[in-house]
Amino acid sequence: MKETVFSSPFFGITLSIVAYSIGVWINRKTKKAILNPLLISYLIIIPLLILLDIPLEWYDNGGDIINMFLSPATAVLAITVYRQRELLKDHMLSVIAGSLAGSLTSLIVVYGLCHLFLMPDEITVSMLPKSITTPMAIAVSESLGGIEAVTVLAVIITGICGNILGPVLIKTFRIKNEIAQGMAMGAASHAVGTSKAIELGDVQGALSSIALVTSGIITVILSLIFFM
16 A cells, blocks of 8 residues: 555655645745755655655656656756847856856866865766756766766755855855846856846846856866866
Protein backbone atom coordinates (compact mmCIF):
# COMPACT_ATOMS: atom_id res chain seq x y z
CA MET A 1 0.00 0.00 0.00
CA LYS A 2 2.79 2.40 1.00
CA GLU A 3 4.71 1.82 -2.22
CA THR A 4 1.57 2.22 -4.32
CA VAL A 5 0.84 5.64 -2.83
CA PHE A 6 4.31 7.13 -2.46
CA SER A 7 5.85 5.76 -5.66
CA SER A 8 3.11 7.36 -7.75
CA PRO A 9 4.27 10.35 -9.84
CA PHE A 10 1.38 12.31 -8.34
CA PHE A 11 3.01 12.09 -4.90
CA GLY A 12 6.25 13.76 -6.00
CA ILE A 13 4.44 16.43 -8.00
CA THR A 14 1.89 17.19 -5.26
CA LEU A 15 4.50 17.29 -2.49
CA SER A 16 6.69 19.68 -4.50
CA ILE A 17 3.81 22.04 -5.28
CA VAL A 18 2.41 22.00 -1.73
CA ALA A 19 5.84 22.53 -0.12
CA TYR A 20 6.67 25.42 -2.41
CA SER A 21 3.23 26.98 -1.89
CA ILE A 22 3.76 26.85 1.87
CA GLY A 23 7.14 28.51 1.36
CA VAL A 24 5.60 31.30 -0.72
CA TRP A 25 2.87 31.85 1.89
CA ILE A 26 5.37 32.03 4.76
CA ASN A 27 7.63 34.37 2.80
CA ARG A 28 4.76 36.74 1.99
CA LYS A 29 3.44 36.72 5.55
CA THR A 30 6.78 37.32 7.24
CA LYS A 31 8.42 39.39 4.47
CA LYS A 32 11.75 37.95 5.62
CA ALA A 33 14.32 37.40 2.86
CA ILE A 34 15.91 34.52 4.74
CA LEU A 35 12.60 32.62 4.59
CA ASN A 36 13.03 31.92 0.90
CA PRO A 37 10.26 29.74 -0.60
CA LEU A 38 12.77 27.35 -2.16
CA LEU A 39 14.67 26.96 1.09
CA ILE A 40 11.45 26.33 3.00
CA SER A 41 10.29 23.75 0.47
CA TYR A 42 13.58 21.84 0.88
CA LEU A 43 13.23 21.97 4.66
CA ILE A 44 9.77 20.43 4.29
CA ILE A 45 10.45 17.80 1.64
CA ILE A 46 13.77 16.37 2.85
CA PRO A 47 12.75 15.72 6.51
CA LEU A 48 9.40 14.33 5.35
CA LEU A 49 11.08 11.80 3.05
CA ILE A 50 13.43 10.78 5.86
CA LEU A 51 10.74 10.51 8.54
CA LEU A 52 8.41 8.47 6.34
CA ASP A 53 11.32 6.39 5.01
CA ILE A 54 10.38 7.19 1.41
CA PRO A 55 13.11 6.28 -1.11
CA LEU A 56 14.31 9.14 -3.27
CA GLU A 57 13.53 7.05 -6.34
CA TRP A 58 9.81 7.12 -5.45
CA TYR A 59 9.80 10.88 -5.04
CA ASP A 60 11.73 11.26 -8.30
CA ASN A 61 8.92 9.54 -10.21
CA GLY A 62 7.10 12.85 -9.88
CA GLY A 63 10.12 15.10 -9.45
CA ASP A 64 11.55 14.02 -12.80
CA ILE A 65 8.35 15.14 -14.50
CA ILE A 66 8.81 18.61 -13.03
CA ASN A 67 12.45 18.59 -14.17
CA MET A 68 11.25 18.04 -17.73
CA PHE A 69 10.04 21.64 -17.76
CA LEU A 70 13.45 23.10 -16.89
CA SER A 71 14.85 23.03 -20.42
CA PRO A 72 11.76 24.55 -22.10
CA ALA A 73 11.66 27.19 -19.34
CA THR A 74 15.27 28.08 -20.09
CA ALA A 75 14.55 28.38 -23.81
CA VAL A 76 11.65 30.71 -23.02
CA LEU A 77 14.16 33.10 -21.43
CA ALA A 78 14.93 34.20 -24.98
CA ILE A 79 11.52 35.91 -24.95
CA THR A 80 12.65 37.97 -21.96
CA VAL A 81 15.68 39.20 -23.87
CA TYR A 82 13.54 39.95 -26.92
CA ARG A 83 11.03 41.97 -24.89
CA GLN A 84 13.86 43.96 -23.35
CA ARG A 85 15.75 44.42 -26.64
CA GLU A 86 15.52 48.22 -26.51
CA LEU A 87 16.92 48.25 -23.00
CA LEU A 88 19.60 45.83 -24.12
CA LYS A 89 20.55 48.11 -27.03
CA ASP A 90 20.80 51.12 -24.73
CA HIS A 91 23.05 49.29 -22.26
CA MET A 92 24.80 46.77 -24.49
CA LEU A 93 28.31 47.58 -23.24
CA SER A 94 27.24 47.41 -19.59
CA VAL A 95 25.49 44.09 -20.14
CA ILE A 96 28.42 42.47 -21.93
CA ALA A 97 31.01 43.83 -19.50
CA GLY A 98 28.94 42.96 -16.44
CA SER A 99 28.14 39.44 -17.64
CA LEU A 100 31.74 38.77 -18.62
CA ALA A 101 33.04 40.09 -15.29
CA GLY A 102 30.49 38.07 -13.32
CA SER A 103 31.15 34.85 -15.22
CA LEU A 104 34.93 35.17 -15.00
CA THR A 105 34.84 36.00 -11.30
CA SER A 106 32.62 33.02 -10.53
CA LEU A 107 34.77 30.58 -12.51
CA ILE A 108 38.07 31.86 -11.11
CA VAL A 109 36.86 31.86 -7.49
CA VAL A 110 35.43 28.34 -7.72
CA TYR A 111 38.49 26.97 -9.49
CA GLY A 112 40.86 28.68 -7.06
CA LEU A 113 39.05 27.58 -3.89
CA CYS A 114 38.64 24.00 -5.09
CA HIS A 115 42.36 23.75 -5.78
CA LEU A 116 43.19 25.45 -2.48
CA PHE A 117 41.18 22.84 -0.59
CA LEU A 118 42.46 19.98 -2.81
CA MET A 119 39.04 19.06 -4.17
CA PRO A 120 38.88 16.23 -6.74
CA ASP A 121 38.60 17.35 -10.37
CA GLU A 122 35.04 16.01 -10.72
CA ILE A 123 33.92 18.18 -7.79
CA THR A 124 35.68 21.21 -9.25
CA VAL A 125 34.01 20.94 -12.66
CA SER A 126 30.68 20.17 -10.98
CA MET A 127 30.79 23.48 -9.13
CA LEU A 128 32.11 25.68 -11.94
CA PRO A 129 28.67 26.55 -13.41
CA LYS A 130 27.09 27.29 -10.00
CA SER A 131 25.96 30.80 -10.98
CA ILE A 132 23.94 29.91 -14.08
CA THR A 133 20.48 28.43 -14.46
CA THR A 134 20.11 24.71 -13.72
CA PRO A 135 19.68 23.18 -17.23
CA MET A 136 22.70 25.06 -18.58
CA ALA A 137 24.73 24.22 -15.47
CA ILE A 138 23.92 20.52 -15.77
CA ALA A 139 24.88 20.51 -19.46
CA VAL A 140 28.24 22.14 -18.68
CA SER A 141 28.90 19.82 -15.74
CA GLU A 142 28.11 16.68 -17.72
CA SER A 143 30.28 17.75 -20.66
CA LEU A 144 33.22 18.28 -18.29
CA GLY A 145 32.71 14.99 -16.44
CA GLY A 146 31.10 16.48 -13.34
CA ILE A 147 28.51 15.08 -10.93
CA GLU A 148 24.98 16.28 -11.65
CA ALA A 149 23.80 16.13 -8.02
CA VAL A 150 26.71 18.30 -6.84
CA THR A 151 26.03 20.80 -9.64
CA VAL A 152 22.34 21.07 -8.79
CA LEU A 153 23.13 21.56 -5.09
CA ALA A 154 25.70 24.27 -5.89
CA VAL A 155 23.23 26.08 -8.16
CA ILE A 156 20.48 25.92 -5.52
CA ILE A 157 22.72 27.24 -2.73
CA THR A 158 24.06 30.01 -4.97
CA GLY A 159 20.58 31.11 -5.99
CA ILE A 160 19.20 31.17 -2.47
CA CYS A 161 22.24 33.04 -1.12
CA GLY A 162 21.93 35.61 -3.91
CA ASN A 163 18.23 36.03 -3.25
CA ILE A 164 18.78 36.57 0.47
CA LEU A 165 22.09 38.45 0.53
CA GLY A 166 21.81 40.42 -2.73
CA PRO A 167 19.66 43.28 -1.38
CA VAL A 168 21.75 43.38 1.81
CA LEU A 169 25.00 43.72 -0.14
CA ILE A 170 23.45 46.38 -2.39
CA LYS A 171 22.60 48.47 0.68
CA THR A 172 25.89 47.75 2.44
CA PHE A 173 28.01 48.88 -0.51
CA ARG A 174 25.57 51.68 -1.39
CA ILE A 175 25.05 50.60 -5.00
CA LYS A 176 22.59 53.21 -6.26
CA ASN A 177 22.71 52.43 -9.97
CA GLU A 178 19.66 50.34 -10.89
CA ILE A 179 21.42 48.77 -13.87
CA ALA A 180 24.32 47.63 -11.69
CA GLN A 181 21.90 46.19 -9.14
CA GLY A 182 20.06 44.14 -11.74
CA MET A 183 23.21 42.96 -13.51
CA ALA A 184 24.77 41.82 -10.24
CA MET A 185 21.71 39.84 -9.17
CA GLY A 186 21.25 38.10 -12.51
CA ALA A 187 24.91 37.36 -13.18
CA ALA A 188 25.62 36.03 -9.69
CA SER A 189 22.48 34.11 -8.78
CA HIS A 190 20.54 33.25 -11.96
CA ALA A 191 16.72 32.94 -11.83
CA VAL A 192 16.38 32.84 -8.04
CA GLY A 193 18.30 36.11 -7.76
CA THR A 194 16.29 37.56 -10.62
CA SER A 195 13.06 36.91 -8.73
CA LYS A 196 14.37 39.18 -5.98
CA ALA A 197 15.65 41.76 -8.50
CA ILE A 198 12.12 42.04 -9.88
CA GLU A 199 10.97 43.05 -6.40
CA LEU A 200 13.60 45.81 -6.32
CA GLY A 201 12.21 47.49 -9.45
CA ASP A 202 11.35 47.16 -13.13
CA VAL A 203 14.81 48.15 -14.37
CA GLN A 204 16.56 45.80 -11.95
CA GLY A 205 14.27 42.94 -12.95
CA ALA A 206 14.74 43.53 -16.67
CA LEU A 207 18.54 43.81 -16.46
CA SER A 208 18.75 40.81 -14.16
CA SER A 209 16.75 38.74 -16.66
CA ILE A 210 19.10 39.79 -19.44
CA ALA A 211 22.19 39.11 -17.29
CA LEU A 212 20.81 35.69 -16.40
CA VAL A 213 20.81 34.70 -20.07
CA THR A 214 24.01 36.41 -21.21
CA SER A 215 26.01 35.22 -18.20
CA GLY A 216 24.79 31.69 -18.80
CA ILE A 217 25.94 31.76 -22.41
CA ILE A 218 29.32 33.28 -21.51
CA THR A 219 29.87 30.76 -18.70
CA VAL A 220 29.11 27.85 -21.01
CA ILE A 221 31.59 29.14 -23.61
CA LEU A 222 34.37 29.93 -21.10
CA SER A 223 33.93 26.63 -19.26
CA LEU A 224 34.21 24.56 -22.43
CA ILE A 225 37.19 26.58 -23.71
CA PHE A 226 39.31 26.59 -20.55
CA PHE A 227 38.27 23.49 -18.63
CA MET A 228 37.40 20.87 -21.26
